[in-house]
Amino acid sequence: MHRLSALLALLFSASVIAQSVPQKPAPLTVETIMQDPKNWVGTSPSNPFWSDDSKTLYFNWNPDRALGDSLYKVTFTSTTPRSGRAKSLAASQPVKVSPTERRALPTPPVSAFNLAYSQRVFDRQGDLFLLDLKSGSVRQLTNTVETETDPVFSGDQKQVIFRRSGSNLFSMYLKTGELTQLTDFKAGTKKAEAKLTDEEKVLKQDQLRLSSVLKERKKKKDEAERISKADQPKRPKEIYLDDKTLVNPTLSPDGRFITYRLIKRPTNAKTAQVPNYITESGYTEEISARTKVGAPVASQEFMVYDIAKDTVRTVSVKDIPGITDKPAYLQSAKTTKADTAKKVRPVAISSPIWSEDGKFCVVVVRSLDNKDRWIMRLQPETLKLSLLDRQHEDTWIGGPGIGSQNAPGSMGFLGDNQTLWFQSEADGYSHLYTVNVLTGEKKQLTSGKFEVQQVQLSRDKKYFYLQTNEVHPGEQHFYRMSITGGERTRLTNMTGANDVTLSPDETRMAIRYSSSNQPWELYVMEINQPAATAIKLTNSPTEAFKAYPWREPSLVTIPARDGQSIYARLYKPTTPNGKSVVFVHGAGYLQNAHKWWSQYFREYMFHNLLVDKGYTVLDIDYRASAGYGRDWRTGIYRFMGGKDLEDHVDAAKWLVQTQGVDAKRIGIYGGSYGGFITLMAMFTTPDVFKAGAALRPVTDWAAYNHPYTANILNEPQTDSLAYRRSSPINFAEGLKGHLLICHGMVDVNVHFQDAVRLAQRLIELKKENWELAPYPVEDHGFVEPTSWMDEYKRIMKLFDERL
Template identity: 80%
Template sequence: MNRIYYWLVLLSSASVFAQSPPKNHAPLTVETIMQDPKIWVGTSPSNPFWSDDSRTLYFNWNPNQAKGSPALSDSLYKVTFATNAARKAGRSTPLTASQPQKVSPTERRTLPAPPVSAYNRAYTQRLFERQGDLFLFDVKSGNSRQLTNTVETEIDPVFSGDEQRAIFRRSGSNLFSIDLKTGELTQLTDFRTGTKKADPKLTDEEKFLKQDQLRLSSVLKERKEKKDEADRISKADQPKRAKEIYLDDKTVINPQLSPDGHFITYRLSKRPANAKTAQVPNYITESGYTEDIAARTKVGSPVASQEFFVYDIAKDTVRAVSVKDIPGINDKPAYLQSVAGAKPDTAKKTRPVAISGPVWSDDGKLCVVVVRSLDNKDRWIMRFVPETLKLSLLDRQHDDAWIGGPGIGSLNSPGNMNFLADNQTLWFQSEADGYSHIYTINVLTGPSGSGGKKQLTSGKFEVQQVQLSKDKAHFFLQTNEVHPGEQHFYRMSVSGGRDGGPERTRLTTMTGANDVTLSPDETQMAIRYSSSNQPWELYVAPVIDPLPANKKQSSSQSVPSQNVSSAAIKLTNSPTESFKSYPWREPELVTIKARDGQIIYARLFKPATPSGQPSTGRAVVFVHGAGYLQNAHKWWSSYFREYMFHNLLVEKGYTVLDIDYRGSAGYGRDWRTGIYRHMGGKDLDDHVDAAKWLVQTQGVDAKRIGVYGGSYGGFITLMAMFTTPDVFKAGAALRPVTDWAAYNHPYTANILNEPQSDSLSYRRSSPINFAEGLKGYLLICHGMVDVNVHFQDAVRLAQRLIELKKENWELAPYPVEDHGFVEPSSWMDEYKRILKLFDERL
């Protein structure tokens, strides 16, 4: 009996120690960490962009914690640098910069829009749009010339192939051009809604009467001949106009003029009439009445059809591009072979596709489009000849799950690709070897020629961003090759190290995330940098070569944020004094072996305990949201509120673990598609294995583990509480998906196919089907005006739990919140409930 009392006292004393805040600091509270982040954390700089002369860096910032939405409270700041002549000469000269200065409203209104890709080939001029009007900017003089001043909206300006005109869209769909010398405005397309009204047709009786009247009356016949001749002359005298193209009930997407000015390509999309849109009721309104918010369709609803057209200007003809001869266009998805009860379908059916692009070579001689199947299991890169409408295969990427990964593009985007300096070689990204890497192919000779497909980067890492240098001799890349939880910036020859070319050169050194915005002259890097326990700040550094890629920094090494390259300058200091006064913990990055042998990356927050004393045994597993997201990394998380909450939990003696489960970003194709046809399968297994690892290695009590997360994290929490109820004692599911058949099409159909053709995937992936398994204590929190995961999901699950006579759960609704909460009062209420759940039940 005395021995039992001894251990109780020991555990109590250890718990008291673990709950102590860091020395000389008051304990964290939910009220503190969930208040307005502008007031408490500070606002990091964002959206950096350079002036065209590379002398001034602009960025949004709110160092004075002005209240309001980011659009109203963030102001434009600038930093001006000394001459960069020394760096152009190749010397690593330290930068000198002014202090950040707030840009006045007057100056802000006169600034050209941030640089975009609408430069001419020599980079001496660029086009930009501001408040619906177009401007031409001269880089050398810094002067802008206004091209339009209209009540209509002009957007997306680009130079014509001969660079003598600006091509743009006006009021939505139609293409126009402006002669940059004369100012002549020309309409290139005449897209019209509806259907062209045909001339009324005469009946046979009416035709007979008309012909008979002309036969009997020479006056009528003479008058008709004169009118016909006048009409012919009038028509001949009229200037040539763009062809009237009637759209019926379709929408024009991405009309483009070919560089030679002969063709216009465009896509037509038709939304099905029977696609039902969900309505989200909004109860807290200014009017006092319940108002419906139109949200979205649900997965499996009919999707928009797509067609690709070419308008031949000289021939005044419009032709549709046929895809029926594309290799594999008739292939059926592999999953259909395993669907129980499915009838074999031997008929050859052309799968619906979307064509994006075109991408033209600089000389305008070669053209590439990307064809993507609407089931997202195939992506074809094809040479396209608009004169003949011929499509020739360059590369096909197929995936039995779904095509994805960094730089791969989407149904509406061809992804990262363009031509090299020879105007024949196309570079693009592909997951062909399991990770997103850079490839090239000669478009003229095709895949079987001497310039066939070549891989420029390789390895178990992702190329996350790519930018071709202005001279087209180098790529600038962002990759995670040093460590899955780090992001660094590199320069690489377009030969990719082949044929004696140099290796990739790493241009950033700080451990964490280095998000680089390159200056227009490519001599300076604006670096948004953060570490795991410090928010984003803005640095600037010259483009020098501090660390070759073949001499990688060990993942165990750490370069503190203070030890930036000696030539770099830290421009901002954003956190508030209150935030900086707390010693925010740096989570330990650990790896955990999953049951199938795969390695899970995780962030571990450990409470302090006296030497030789047991831990409190309490643990919480956090589940990040999805889409394509990563959180076990070395930079400041977008889940910064949760990060601060984890610090609070550690103060109270909890061990906290945050894993990058199957489906997370950063780890390649197999990890990304590991959840195909079974969400809540391997991804949940990873969390169960992580919980077991906590027990085996961290002194955690197997009966005192909680789990929580939002969105996909809320979904996993439900699956954990329902299907592995003996692993997690308590769970908080925030804005969770409860039934994937109620979620959207673009995300869900990739992973689970469509519910009408793959019902098994939806049945085994939806928590509502397993609610009877609940044993532990469950909290559900959901915004009532959530237009992403609808509040209906939580309501349906609540009714299911009621019918199952479950009593150990509660639902907290938030009447004014969407998917991502906005109001500090809502954040506070939600996380007080989560903390109460864990404190009471763990």
């Protein structure tokens, strides 16, 4: 008995000792890190939005690891301590919103408020609703089979203006419910009235001349038609669209003008078809994808319908300053007489931005070659365009807040109703400017070697709220600044990325925050309380994920051969094995050497696995990456695989010189644009990189899409040199090291055809040191965990065996 008691005591003691000793986390494997993220990493909160009274925060979340995210909410209260100190913020635990409550919720607060911010209109499931912000009551305005969308208040605040079935504009008087149709857009072409021939005209005239009865009857008929027409209520003008597409009809605040765009899509633009082999039907099915760069693009017109005069006119762009300028890359080319003629470049005009009092209208005009952006005042009565700002680039227009051919970018009117604020890269970085639409006086409000990445005007129009990266290119913080510029007050303090959603009353910030080794979580913070701290609302990672000591990579700068500094993430092993892997992020214009949780979280985990095995891993923000201003963004103009590849070669040299890496044991890999750079590296600098994995790579830029590629390389028919030197398939004979190509077969972005063409080229070149791994059910971004596992097992094997 005593022996048994002693044995039990010994076992209990050993158990206690074992529990008190920290357990080592299980070693990382490809199977572990590439499994379904919600079961391993956890699901971060997303899409936060506030209730209209600023007391409740809603967000999507999935802590239960269900098939899909659910809507959650946190409610807030302010308490006053007895000591008389400042109020403190208290938050409830996150609670899942019931389906009944979710269906009854108004949509997230958007810009469709009245001027007094006492009411808001919104659409939900194709019907319109009016929310009274003080009482919280919701009034349903429509309940129809047709779809009503995009409601806004009229300039006089008495009506709601909206679109029905995606095209025609309607108004509804809030007091009476009276519904008025404002436009009558019709598809197709108006049938022309049958015209009499000359013979028929003579015959008719003779009949009326010879018969007084016919003449009298015609007179009575014409009079009846005149009276009937006069008695009919006034209807909007019939506007036939012919073979064009209607885009965004908009009513002016004074209710007189309707502006809209017409887009005519080319009929001779061939669309690529992507074959899908793994289908429910058992037959190969084709997926309609996209056109290729250089294909004919849609033409656009900007129209003004003057309701008072019942006329429709097209805004002319022929007098815009610089509209006939020839792009710089063509100016040195041989010209013909036809080339020297002044040609008006095709443009796209954005939907108008009106001052609140309706006196001023501004549009953004973008040349379709993307070399120019004009901000112009439009006088709709005369159709006169007056220049407020022109940004011209020999490369291409871009950057945060600058917009696109379909969107004007970040801009709006200040409270004086005549000063427009906007963003521009005029000084090399995206900054905030104002311009007076009457005097043309322009002012730069922010400056420096950083980017203004988001802008929001306060409700009282006294402040701007800004997100910038001025602390460090790899940090994002939120600021408040007077509308006149000057000193900025920083409102966030956590190192990393602070993605802020302001409460409607602008007293609180919901912050999606992450650091380089911790996924996104949701925080809340008071704005106007001194020494306020952020309250953490969610805790998303799984226990298994938290058990591993995820590394915080070092942010370093590497000297490039042209004197620039390359920002990079460096992962250093405790016991280096001399091997190194360089990761190339995708998208080209994207940032990954930063202090927040990467969208390449799988690759981040893979890099930790590599470092566990002794590899040194480097991840650089090469030329054309986001976050570093215009010149860095456009550093690849007319030569992709030029300076961007040089940056990787310089980074490899830096690894050898400073990190003890063996120059003969460096590998490179990446997806999409990263796959393209990997191919260029393996083909054109084969002595630098021993092995490479090119995932879903572009092999020939002439086969990629128009909007992205034409910005950087122009068009293949006008700038063939740019395409020839930028496309890896032209340099495949340079392959020396070992190459792995992985590609989804139903990729509608970078088509599998790219990989197939390169494979045939390598076969004809009699290269043997390469392999192609096709993934039959995957698009550009892989979805299935088994596909991720297979791909990264191949990458791991490549580097383990070939470096």
